[in-house]
Amino acid sequence: MQLVVNILVLASIYALIACGYVLIYRVSRVLNLAHGELMMLGAYLVLATASLFDQHPALALAAAVFLSLVSGGLVYVFLMRKMTGEMVLAAILTTVALGIFIKGMVVLIWSAQQQYPAQALGVSNPSLSIGVASISLWSAALVGVTASTYASLFVFLRFGRWGMRMRAAGQNPLLAAQRGINLHGIYALAWCLSTLTGACAGILMALDSGFTVNMPVIGLKAFPAALVGGLDSLGGALLGALIVASAEVLLIYYVDPLLSDVVPFLVLIAMLIVRPWGLFGTREELDRV
Amino acid sequence: MTMLRVETIEVVYKRVITAVQGVTLAVGERQIVALLGTNGAGKTTTLRAISGFLGLDDARITEGSITFNGHRLDNRPPHQIAARGLTLVPEREKVFPNLTVAENLMAPVPHGGGDQRRQAERVYHFFPRLAELRNRVGGLLSGGERQMLAIASALMCRPKVLLIDELSLGLAPIVVDDLKRRLVAIRDELGISILLVEQSAAVALEIADYAYVMENGRVVFDGDRSRLAGHKDVQEFYLGGTGSARRSYRDVKQYRRSRRWYG
CATH class of the missing domain: 3.40.50.300 (P-loop containing nucleotide triphosphate hydrolases)
Incomplete structure (x- = not known):
């Protein structure tokens, strides 16, 4: 029973991070390798807002989430905007550089030591019991946030006018521009949403058990989840996260805890050999020539 | 003029x-x-x-x-x-292949704003065949239907x-x-x-x-x-x-x- 809860929590973490990769890749074909760092930035922003609003933890959290959204937009406007129309590889390398830059900056500002935003906010993390299993409050919150994020992203992309435009821009940017859709607006929106979801994951993980500057490794481990699902499918990312998380939790439990960092990439390699385009990646080939 | x-x-x-x-x-x-x-x-x-x-x-x-x-x-x-x-109907790649016909019509941004649902009905009136295919994905249309959809979605830009x-x-x-x-x-x-x-x-x-x-x-x-x-x-x-x-x-x-x- 505890295993199921552990799988669920880990899958939620991976899924929430993976949807950020998927959002940006889907609209602009750019792989955001700074996603892990942007996620960590969210956690550091909580530290900053916690000292600003020290009496109101909810306000501090809301401010941190909002600042993450803004920073995603800033990354697009000041960095990635110049990359539109250039080679995708150049854009990907830019995200790598951005990741290194963010990591360097946070070490400069907050030093490399372990941080506990929950203490800074003055909130506790009680353990809740479900039958025989237990789950910490913030982990439970993470599962809830992931579920509601996916639900709202699904509704937004399927029925929202801007969601429809996002899908359209991802399929054929030229035609989208000709239909009056402002591609820069769409890309900026994707970066904002992606950074927002990533930062939510980072913040909730940090509240649960603290964090260090090595947090982006988790972001990198969520990448196989996105790829297994097919990189351009949100449903795929959800399933991919579940597969990777199950493999990881079960192998840690039955074989060796040290396997934790290896398993996601083993799953990824196995997937790439069998089905390089991922579980749901084929849908792109629907086009008739 | x-x-x-x-x-x-x-x-x-x-x-x-x-x-x-x-x-x-x-x-x-x-x-x-x-x-x-x-x-x-x-x-x-x-x-x-x-x-x-x-x-x-x-x-x-x-x-x-x-x-x-x-x-x-x-x-x-x-x-x-x-x-x-000024709206273009391009020579090829003229529809969004993974969007349905209805979504292809709703995605365009109208020039000067206005009610897109009513405009969609007007466009369906010119192309009744598209109204029948509302929920079909763009990539599965025939060449003629695709051209109709391309013109229709261009009209959605008013x-x-x-x-x-x-x-x-x-x-x-x-x-x-x-x-x-x-x-x-x-x-x-x-x-x-x-x-x-x-x-x-x-x-x-x-x-x-x-x-x-x-x-x-x-x-x-x-x-x-x-x-x-x-x-x-x-x-x-x-x-x-x-x-x-x-x-x-x-x-x-x-x-x-x-x-x-x-x-």
Whole structure:
């Protein structure tokens, strides 16, 4: 029973991070390798807002989430905007550089030591019991946030006018521009949403058990989840996260805890050999020539 | 009144290749204007210059101007041009393949705002077949249905001038006839202008009020429908009138010149 809860929590973490990769890749074909760092930035922003609003933890959290959204937009406007129309590889390398830059900056500002935003906010993390299993409050919150994020992203992309435009821009940017859709607006929106979801994951993980500057490794481990699902499918990312998380939790439990960092990439390699385009990646080939 | 005026534009690709030279054309209100010519004549380049897609191919308008409703449009980004009310139906990749027909119609941003659902109903009225296929994915439509959807989704932008690249390309004559009738109906009921780029002069001259013929990046000929359809060279080289082997208009000029020079 505890295993199921552990799988669920880990899958939620991976899924929430993976949807950020998927959002940006889907609209602009750019792989955001700074996603892990942007996620960590969210956690550091909580530290900053916690000292600003020290009496109101909810306000501090809301401010941190909002600042993450803004920073995603800033990354697009000041960095990635110049990359539109250039080679995708150049854009990907830019995200790598951005990741290194963010990591360097946070070490400069907050030093490399372990941080506990929950203490800074003055909130506790009680353990809740479900039958025989237990789950910490913030982990439970993470599962809830992931579920509601996916639900709202699904509704937004399927029925929202801007969601429809996002899908359209991802399929054929030229035609989208000709239909009056402002591609820069769409890309900026994707970066904002992606950074927002990533930062939510980072913040909730940090509240649960603290964090260090090595947090982006988790972001990198969520990448196989996105790829297994097919990189351009949100449903795929959800399933991919579940597969990777199950493999990881079960192998840690039955074989060796040290396997934790290896398993996601083993799953990824196995997937790439069998089905390089991922579980749901084929849908792109629907086009008739 | 002139809606769209292209004034002696010159388009240069990669800073060296001049594809269009000194092209001037005008599209009036509620007019259907055809731009004719064979492959490589510069028709599509002219259309791309108007709709703002030159930057992608590393091309630029180096001379001349494009004005639409009194606003300069040359070298502006495509979404701004679309926002002014000039919408392009491209030659290929003209629908969003993974969006349904209904979603293809809802995604475009309307020029000047307005109720998109009502506009969708008006568009379905021109293309009843699309209303039946509402929930079909764009990538699974036939060529003719795709062309209908492309025109329909362009109409969702509420354009004042509709630019159509190769209406008849790859479509059965019966489908083209049907589309031509619908275009005339769209012009009459919505009061918009249409610039039709075509290789097939026979198709274009049936519905066009005015036509331009391009060769080697220049307009070599223009006139209203009756004048062009009655013209000997156009008949011979675009309408296949005399039944001789097909040559380009350039050959005519050279042939005449040589006859003049060598007696």
